Amino acid sequence: MQTHEIRKRFLDHFVTAGHAEVPSASVILDDPNLLFVNAGMVQFVPYFLGQQKPPWDRATSVQKCIRTPDIDEVGITTRHNTFFQMAGNFSFGDYFKKGAIEFAWTLLTNPQDQGGYGFDPEKLWATVYLDDDEAITLWQEVAGLPLERIQRRGMADNYWSMGIPGPCGPSSEIYVDRGPEYGVDGGPEANEDRYIEIWNLVFMQNERGEGTGKSDFEILGPLPRQNIDTGMGVERVACLLQGVDNVYETDLMRPVIDLVAGIAPRGYGVGNHADDVRYRIIADHSRTAAIIIGDGVSPGNDGRGYVLRRLLRRVIRSAKLLGIDTPIVGDLMASVRDSMAPSYPELATDFDRINRIAVAEETAFNRTLASGSRLFDDAANATKASGASVLSGTDAFTLHDTYGFPIELTLEMAAETGLTVDEEGFRGLMAEQRQRAKADAAARKHAHADLxxxxxxxxxxxxxxxxxxxxxxxxxxxxxxxxxxxxxxxxxxxxxxxxxxxxxxxxxxxxxxxxxxxxxxxxxxxxxxxxxxxxxxxxxxxxxxxxxxxxxxxxxxxxxxxxxxxxxxDPTWRHGATQGHSGTHMVHAALRQVLGPNAVQAGSLNRPGYLRFDFNWQGALSDAQREQIEVVTNEAVQADYAVNTMYTKLEKAKAMGAMALFGEAYPEDVRLVEIGGPFSLELCGGTHVHNSAQIGPVTLLGESSVGSGVRRVEAYVGLDSFKYLAKERALLAGLASSLKVPSDEVPARVANLVERLRVAEKELDRSRLANARAAAANAAAGAELVGRVRVVAQRMAGGVSAGDLRSLVGDVKGKLGSEPGVVALVADPVEGSDAVPYVVAVNPAAQDLGFSANDLVKVLGATLHGRGGGKADLAQGSGSGAAHVDAALSALLAEIAKG
CATH class of the missing domain: 2.40.30.130 (Elongation Factor Tu (Ef-tu); domain 3)
Structure with a gap:
């Protein structure tokens, strides 16, 4: 039975039983405790908490869910996915335990030709909470389940809460026995690989207090009414009904694995466990990424964007570890679309945007991998130069954490260069990072507001x-x-x-x-x-x-x-607010007209006289594009378009071409705001002007990045726009007066002055370097014999850069000839900085006497409060405090004298 059919049968079963079919919510909901929706009941929480009156007594849904706490474990086990579909039925003060058990049992055991799943009743087991005698009796009476196939379990397994104060209650889980080939006998308590949980029935009857974990909280008392919340794992049921060993073999995930196997030099399921894990990671993360992007998230460095970025990068790195060096993400997104679109048609209708964002992240990460490879080479060379054969855990962690360089690639490349990696040290640093992340998440997690x-x-x-x-x-x-x-x-x-x-x-x-x-x-x-x-x-x-x-x-x-x-x-406030909001619609329409339909809204803010608009787009806009957007917007303002509003059904509005915000949940009846007929048509509940001319002039202030794949434009409207333009005009007039040229010649004159200044600065730099070279030459001529080596230890004035310093050290060292020699140059800080760069060079003859630039540079750093390092012949660093330069040079001479 195909997964889409499993979904359909579930919904049909409960709709026939009087449940309202509720569409899946976005995986992004406005909940302070959730990065993503992670359970089927999340969109119904306000009803369970009593914050809102539910519009129905009973409901059913198949909810998109994402769980990411253990991303690193995906593919290692064959039961868990980051994205999964949770089919559920819900009762809000209607039926309770008996009804929930009856509905579940009949759907599971009814023959397939009668709309059921056709599971053998003899293969089904149930678990209940320790003291829930009522549930045990019902399983026996309603389902005819023998007592030996009903097991009692504690709070960790069979008592549900959201992990925070709120509704809770005992649960009953349904398991399927896959047979002795999958493990030992004895029910779920004995082996959860053989006995697979497919459905959890939560009898939501109590309210819990504060506490942590799954069991250390107080039961405050009963809820005002008893509710039912169930969740059936669609992927697990598909695994069983399709007769495959694990969820990765089902009809929705196997096509991705087959696609990759057709490209990779090493196959799937041929005895290499590490490769099989990589295949599963690609299959799992590809569809999770597609769902997340489809609901409006773009890759970023925090929150949901970071999770998406991490998923896509694990896909790319897994493909590379399988030996795939060509771009693959676009093909993966297409495969996910083809298999998932029958259930989630937006993956097809919005494919261009989803694919563009995912492929752009692949391109960016490939550049990161190139940079990481260079950094790895530096770390590996330094490790070998020190005589060690183990790349430090700190180096591996830095590559992973700072540059996104996967540990698996670090291990592989280290082996190719004859090195091993301090994995224990790396894992320890990773564990510390996870602990910090968990502590931060725990600090942010709190109970739902008491309403x-x-x-x-x-x-x-x-x-x-x-x-x-x-x-x-x-x-x-x-x-x-x-x-x-x-x-x-x-x-x-x-x-x-x-x-x-x-x-x-x-x-x-x-x-x-x-x-x-x-x-x-x-x-x-x-x-x-x-x-x-x-x-x-x-x-x-x-x-x-x-x-x-x-x-x-x-x-x-x-x-x-x-x-x-x-x-x-306040009428003045409202007038400005309507200008800002209608102006936002106009800018949105202009963006799509100039950039195309992929420039879709990712957020907005408008207040009197001002608007900002975020939209999905890769790369900065050109000057010409920004100018054209502003022109199109103001042409529409000048056209004095009528602003009309109407109420209609959501599906009809979408069919009309109305724009909707990704990830936003809309009711069945929606309000449409139309400006200028086809020019702008959006779903919107805000206040607007009556005619576009009332917006007044719209002036774009700028365009910037607010995250990977998301750009932001800001603008003034109405009187604020006029004031801004008047200020700009006054500034231009002032410049024209100072430069004694007409206003239209100001840009050329400023460009000329900037170029002349650049030429003068370059000439000054050449002069400064020439003076420094002359000073260095004099220093070489007056090299001081310290112990057994000739030493040049000098302070360089005139703001010499660190790069110039390395060049000067090489010049001076060359002038010392073949005698043992050490050169140490320290530069005064450049203007506007407190940094003191320094470089030490040791020629081969001095190295033979035991001197090392890497050791000597640390002597300078100790006095200059700096850090540095390098090799035996050349090392550099940077400290602070010009007042300590002379003392640092004296300390260096004293150290050399000891040798």
């Missing part, structure tokens, strides 16, 4: 937003909160500071921050029993995406729950 105080208002229904049609609205105060606690009244003279008071109204014209648009500011006024009251609104945020919460400073009077008030938007 219980707002729960009654959230359940009562959404705030009515009136701001599309009016700037002033009469409203009723539904709730007053101070420091997150609900209070009946708040007064100006209560001594409560700003930002601690929140007012919740039944309706409001004030926009809550979302979609890149910051919140409106304004005021809430009332005439209660105590007289006039006024509060300045400084921020508006959404709770549970439906409830508008106004953060206010009470300036006079008092507000009482139930009062009638008037909420008003």
């Amino acid at each position: 219980s105080a707002y729960r009654e208002l959230v359940d009562a229904g959404p705030t009515e937003f009136t701001g599309f049609d009016e700037l002033t609205s009469e409203a009723t105060i539904l709730g007053i909160f101070v420091d997150g606690k609900r209070v009946p009244v708040v007064a100006h003279d209560a001594g409560i500071s700003a930002e601690r008071v929140e007012l919740v109204l039944d309706r409001t014209p004030l926009y809550a921050e979302s979609g890149g648009q910051i919140a409106d500011v304004g005021a809430i006024t009332g005439t209660g029993s105590s007289g006039a009251a006024r509060a300045a609104v400084t921020d508006v945020q959404k709770i549970a995406k439906t409830l508008f919460v106004h953060r206010v400073t009470v300036e006079s009077g008092e507000f009482v729950e139930g009062d009638t008030v008037v909420a008003a938007v």
Whole structure:
């Protein structure tokens, strides 16, 4: 049975049983504890926590999941993937244990011609929590499972929580016995290679407190209602139903392995375990990378971007270790698309962008590997020069951590040069790094915000937003909160500071921050029993995406729950905000017109008079492209396009060509903002101008990189744009006046002056070096005999660079002839720097007497608070503090005198 059929049967089974089919959420959700969605229930957490009222009593989904804590273990075991599909059914206060067991058992054991999976009931086992006698009874009564195939296990295996305070409960896991050829008898407790877990039924009934780990927390009490959360591993079920040994042999992953095997000089499954692991890494990480890019992530140096970069680099390095030297990532992405698109069609429709980002990372990493190879050569040569045969763990770690150079390649190249690697030292440094990362992650991980105080208002229904049609609205105060606690009244003279008071109204014209648009500011006024009251609104945020919460400073009077008030938007603020937001749409449309459809949105921010827009693109824009984007934008402004909004179904909006933000979850009914017909059509819930001319001039401030494959443009709009241009005009006029040329000749005159300055600086450098050479020649003539060697130890004035210093040392050493000689030159800091470079050279005759430049340079460094090193004939370093130069040279002479 193909994997797509397994997914379909699961969803059909539960939809027939009255479950709402919920599409998979993006692997990126706004959750402070999650880098990626790692379980099927994550998108339902607000319902389990009671923060939102679920729109259905029961639901089902097949969720895209990514787990990355043990990336280094992927491929070594054959059961785990970084990306997997979790099929689940969920009950929100509806059915409980009996229903969950019935639904799972019938789907697993019903014959395939009746829509089931057709598992042999005699092969199925169940585990339950230690004291869950109810679950044991139900397995016997509902499924007819004999007691000897039901095992009790502890909290580590059969008690579920999110690892933080929140819902929890006992679980029951379903296992399939693969037979004696896979291990010993005795059920899951005896062998989890033979007995494969395929489905976990969580009976979510309690609330847990603080604690760490899977078992050291307190059970606070029962939840308001009992819920069901289950998860069936689609890949594991596919492995069993397709009769293959492991998840890498299934129909969704084997095509990638076969593709690589057709290119690599060494095959898969021919007895080389290390090579098999590399094949599995490529198969696993390729599809995970495609999914992550598809949901809007680009490679970067932190967070999700770093995980993506690491996955792609492991793919590339594994291919190289298999002997593949040609680019391969593009072919891998195409293979993933072909196998996964029936379930995830966006992998096909968005393939050009996914492929472009992945291939660009391959190109960049190949350059890194080239640099790493040179660095390895330096480290290997230094190791051999010291007489050692083991490359240090520190060198290996530096290559891996700083330059992204894989340890496997380090081991292989070291063997080719006759060296081994201190793997124990490397592993120790890696372990320290992982511990730091885990500590950092633990410090950031926290419980979901306690929104219980707002729960009654959230359940009562959404705030009515009136701001599309009016700037002033009469409203009723539904709730007053101070420091997150609900209070009946708040007064100006209560001594409560700003930002601690929140007012919740039944309706409001004030926009809550979302979609890149910051919140409106304004005021809430009332005439209660105590007289006039006024509060300045400084921020508006959404709770549970439906409830508008106004953060206010009470300036006079008092507000009482139930009062009638008037909420008003600052009209000047709103006008500027609409200019910024509509301007963002215009810039987005211009970018796509100039650069093409691959320039898709990756984030935005707009506020009155200003916008910034992030988009997926490789490489900086040219001056011509930036100019053209600005021209296209302002031509659309001048065209005075009408701005129209409409509400429609999500699928219809997409069919119309509406732009949607990658990774964003949209409801079934969406709002479309259309500017100039086909010029701009986007899904958007923000506020906008009525006609494009109201945006005013748009001036691009610049374009920059904000991560690998992501660029950012910034712009002023409206009056802020005019002020910026006026300032630029004044600056140009000032330059023209100073240079005594017309404004249009300023760029040429400035370029001429810069060139003349560059020529003068080069001449000055030549003069400085000539003076230094003359000084060095005089120094060679006056070389001092110290012990058995002639020594030149001199301070070089005039800002000589480290590069010049090496050249001068060579000149002086050559003038000393064949007699034993040592040259040490220390340069004064160049202007604007405290760095003191120094170089030591020792000729062959002095080396025969036991002198080494590598040793002597450390003598200088000890006094100059610097570091340095090199070889026996030449070494260099850099320290600080020009005041210590003479003392350092004296220390060097004293050291030479000892020899």
